[in-house]
Amino acid sequence: MTITDLMTTKKPDSKLRLKVLEKIGEHKPYNCFQCIRCTSGCPAMKMLELKPHEIVNLAKLGFIEDVVNSGIIWTCAMCLKCKERCPQEVAPVDLILALRNLAVEMEAKIPEGHLKNVSMILETGFILTPREAITRKLEKYSRDKLGLPKLPKPSEKFKATFLKALGTS
Amino acid sequence: MRTAVFWGCVIPNAQYAYELSVREVLPRLGVELVDLEDVSCCGTPIMSVNMNAFLYLAARNLAIAEKTGLKTLLVPCSGCRLSFSEAMHYLRRDEKLQEKINSLLKDEGLEYTGTIRMRFITDLLCNVVKKEYIQKLTKKTLNELKLASHYGCHAIRPSSIERTDDPENPRNLDDLIGWLGARSEAYPEKLDCCGSLLLWSHHDAAFTFAGLKLKAIQDRGFDGVVVTCPACHMMFDERQKAVASTVGSKLDLPVLYYTQLLGLAMGIEEEKLGLHLNRSPVDKLLEKIG
Ligand code: SF4
Ligand code: SF4
Numbered sequence: 001m002t003i004t005d006l007m008t009t010k011k012p013d014s015k016l017r018l019k020v021l022e023k024i025g026e027h028k029p030y031n032c033f034q035c036i037r038c039t040s041g042c043p044a045m046k047m048l049e050l051k052p053h054e055i056v057n058l059a060k061l062g063f064i065e066d067v068v069n070s071g072i073i074w075t076c077a078m079c080l081k082c083k084e085r086c087p088q089e090v091a092p093v094d095l096i097l098a099l100r101n102l103a104v105e106m107e108a109k110i111p112e113g114h115l116k117n118v119s120m121i122l123e124t125g126f127i128l129t130p131r132e133a134i135t136r137k138l139e140k141y142s143r144d145k146l147g148l149p150k151l152p153k154p155s156e157k158f159k160a161t162f163l164k165a166l167g168t169s
Numbered sequence: 170m171r172t173a174v175f176w177g178c179v180i181p182n183a184q185y186a187y188e189l190s191v192r193e194v195l196p197r198l199g200v201e202l203v204d205l206e207d208v209s210c211c212g213t214p215i216m217s218v219n220m221n222a223f224l225y226l227a228a229r230n231l232a233i234a235e236k237t238g239l240k241t242l243l244v245p246c247s248g249c250r251l252s253f254s255e256a257m258h259y260l261r262r263d264e265k266l267q268e269k270i271n272s273l274l275k276d277e278g279l280e281y282t283g284t285i286r287m288r289f290i291t292d293l294l295c296n297v298v299k300k301e302y303i304q305k306l307t308k309k310t311l312n313e314l315k316l317a318s319h320y321g322c323h324a325i326r327p328s329s330i331e332r333t334d335d336p337e338n339p340r341n342l343d344d345l346i347g348w349l350g351a352r353s354e355a356y357p358e359k360l361d362c363c364g365s366l367l368l369w370s371h372h373d374a375a376f377t378f379a380g381l382k383l384k385a386i387q388d389r390g391f392d393g394v395v396v397t398c399p400a401c402h403m404m405f406d407e408r409q410k411a412v413a414s415t416v417g418s419k420l421d422l423p424v425l426y427y428t429q430l431l432g433l434a435m436g437i438e439e440e441k442l443g444l445h446l447n448r449s450p451v452d453k454l455l456e457k458i459g
Binding site: 048078079080083100111112115129130131135143146155157162 | 178179181182183185186188189192204205206207208209210214215216217218219220221222224225226229251259262263269273274276277322323326327328336337360361362364366367368369370371374375377378443445446447448450451452
């Protein structure tokens with residue numbers, strides 16, 4: 001949905017807008033003057049049609065719910081070029097992260113991979129479990145066999161505190 | 170010097186070659202590594218889910234590093250570098266937030282005070298170990314090689330927080346390669362992203378990011394790609410065959426970690442540097458080095 005579509009069919013939500021603003025610290029969308037520098041260097045624009053300047057504009061105007069539910073916020077590759085280059089210090093990527101956090105809070109559809117990261121950390125402390133390396137000659141090597149030290153395991157206390165942290169917003 | 174080292178998730182669970190080569194090379198350059206106990210994921214992978222939980226993980230790991238009393242924390246993964254630099258920035262700026270996160274850390278008897286200095290691997294090599302020491306220990310010059318440097322987005326951005334390199338024209342890795350006698354030439358796709366963080370939502374697009382970059386490097390006649398991030402390395406090395414199909418061409422490009430390249434120049438045996446674990450055709454490159 002384009003901005004023009006939204007402006008004619010939807011109403012901005014000022015409460016949600018404030019909620020997003022609270023999450024992004026000093027990088028305020030209202031400093032954006034729509035120069036499109038962020039979008040012109042965005043790798044996800046070329047591949048997945050993400051337009052960070054448009055996300056900034058929508059947030060600025062308060063069309064939060066539509067962005068949160070649109071799925072487009074999950075196309076950002078987190079390369080941070082937009083944050084580096086914005087002449088107004090708006091940091092579109094930080095806004096996108098705030099909108100993703102809000103999508104989780106509002107129980108919108110979240111890509112599996114992101115949810116899996118959370119459950120893996122809860123279970124093992126890491127997003128991956130140790131796996132066997134396979135060489136070019138197809139031999140297998142474990143950490144042990146390579147002489148690398150044992151990995152730490154998360155304590156029950158860590159798991160409980162991590163859960164507590166996940167419960168805060 | 171002695172430094173704490175934080176390995177993160179990807180290196181100790183999947184990228185053993187990086188861990189092996191760092192553990193092999195740095196002590197010979199006078200850097201003693203101190204492993205940390207009970208650390209976990211750095212937090213970057215859950216920035217998208219919950220910023221507070223991200224800050225908690227980052228601050229928890231930093232607090233564990235601070236507890237060692239060491240002044241420096243070496244970070245060889247650029248994703249972890251992003252987590253720690255952002256967390257340090259947010260917590261320094263906002264006392265209330267720091268209190269909130271510290272009240273969570275108290276459950277495990279930890280406290281984050283913001284006293285440790287983080288150094289990314291290239292920063293440590295360039296600015297602490299330095300050129301003279303590196304060149305003193307190198308036995309082979311690699312002047313046959315023309316190499317493409319790949320920095321990793323989170324190693325150089327955001328630069329506003331702790332600027333160790335130029336975000337639009339980074340030099341650290343190119344200098345490090347040059348000090349070994351190899352040519353590290355500029356190429357237009359140098360700052361392009363490997364795409365790995367898109368794996369959690371847009372798998373095919375992630376592969377296309379990597380494929381396009383590798384194809385460009387190969388077409389420009391480079392002998393190989395040098396990286397310093399385990400996530401980028403996984404995309405370029407282990408997954409090279411799979412990403413090749415997204416750009417419809419054959420990729421046959423050696424990819425290796427800078428610490429492996431450095432180790433080779435220092436005359437260290439290939440296995441000790443984990444070079445048998447690289448999946449890309451590094452043998453081509455090894456032959457050239459001789
Ligand atoms: S670069 Fe900054 S000011 Fe320009 S359009 Fe993007 S967010 Fe707005
Ligand atoms: S961080 Fe995301 S929105 Fe910003 S330039 Fe990179 S891919 Fe685009």
